Amino acid sequence: MYSPPPPPPQRRRAVVxxxxxxxxxxxVAAGAFVLVGRKDSNTSSGxxxxxxxxxxxxxxxxxxxxAKPPSACxxxxxxxxxxxxxxATGEESDQDTPELENNYYSRECHYSAGGKGxxxxxxxxxxxxVVTGExxxxxxxxxxxxxxxxxxxxxxxxxxxxxxxVRGYGDEAHLIYGIDSENCRTAFLLIRSQNxxxxxxxxxxxxxxxxELHAIDQTTALNGLYTVAHEVMAxxxxx
Numbered sequence: 718m719y720s721p722p723p724p725p726p727q728r729r730r731a732v733v734x735x736x737x738x739x740x741x742x743x744x745v746a747a748g749a750f751v752l753v754g755r756k757d758s759n760t761s762s763g764x765x766x767x768x769x770x771x772x773x774x775x776x777x778x779x780x781x782x783x784a785k786p787p788s789a790c791x792x793x794x795x796x797x798x799x800x801x802x803x804x805a806t807g808e809e810s811d812q813d814t815p816e817l818e819n820n821y822y823s824r825e826c827h828y829s830a831g832g833k834g835x836x837x838x839x840x841x842x843x844x845x846x847v848v849t850g851e852x853x854x855x856x857x858x859x860x861x862x863x864x865x866x867x868x869x870x871x872x873x874x875x876x877x878x879x880x881x882x883v884r885g886y887g888d889e890a891h892l893i894y895g896i897d898s899e900n901c902r903t904a905f906l907l908i909r910s911q912n913x914x915x916x917x918x919x920x921x922x923x924x925x926x927x928x929e930l931h932a933i934d935q936t937t938a939l940n941g942l943y944t945v946a947h948e949v950m951a952x953x954x955x956x
Contacts, residue, residue: 769800771943776885779954782854783913786845789826792952793843793945801919801941802841804830820849838901838930839921841941843949846914853912861909865891872905872918873897878935886950887915894920894938902932904942910953917946 790807798805805828812823828841848857869877872893880893887910894904903920919942922930 769940769944771940772947774947776947776950777954779887779910782849782911783847783953783956784849785822786824786847786913787953787956789824789843789845792949793826794948797944797948798828801944802828802830802839805839805841806830807843822847822849838899840901840903840918841920841945842916842918843945844916845953846916848912857909857912857914861889861907861914864914865907868893868905868907872903874903874905878902886946887911887913892942894935894942896932899930900932901930902935902938904938906942906946908946908950910950913953915946915949915953917942917949919945 788809790809793807798807807826807828810825810827812825814821822845824845826843828839830839868880868891874893874895874897876896877893878895880891883890883892883906886906887908890906890908892904892906894902897903897920899922901920901922903918906917908915908917920938921933923933924930
């Protein structure tokens with residue numbers, strides 16, 4: 718695997734600190750599952766609609782650095798959200814650490830259906846991490862390869878079915894997907910766009926009745942992930 722050259726000495730500490738903060742956020746995200754309640758006592762199937770194929774239109778490249786990130790929940794419109802996660806709404810949270818050598822801003826939108834819909838397990842999150850200040854772009858570039866290398870250990874996917882670099886999302890992006898520790902299928906896309914790192918996670922299980930859950934199929938997981946990522950990036954490049 719390609720190892721980037723070390724950053725200039727005055728920036729090494731910033732790279733290490735930012736990487737540690739970002740990786741800690743991914744570990745927290747790994748357990749963010751949402752158990753959607755049974756709609757009524759006669760529900761016999763908890764299969765949410767399969768996600769439609771994602772948009773194929775090319776996304777424009779971001780030409781300037783980001784300042785503070787926008788609200789993560791504002792990056793996904795209701796029609797797209799309901800197409801991949803019926804009944805869901807988003808809840809925003811943030812974490813800013815301006816005391817670092819490079820200012821670090823984080824925004825997260827965690828989606829849940831709040832007991833609406835059929836019985837099933839769904840999880841979906843969108844996270845933005847923006848580094849600002851001197852050397853922000855170099856710091857973000859420098860942390861990305863290490864971030865990718867740590868993905869198998871830092872996200873909750875014991876059985877990896879596939880991972881690869883993908884084009885068309887930001888300046889660089891990496892996909893990983895497989896079966897998580899709940900025996901559900903999850904897909905995770907890590908994107909770098911200038912001085913921002915974007916994380917999109919989508920996955921879940923369906924129920925065939927009772928409490929038994931079955932992983933959503935691979936096509937549904939990847940279509941859902943790419944559909945969300947496409948709209949998120951389309952909004953981000955325009956802010």
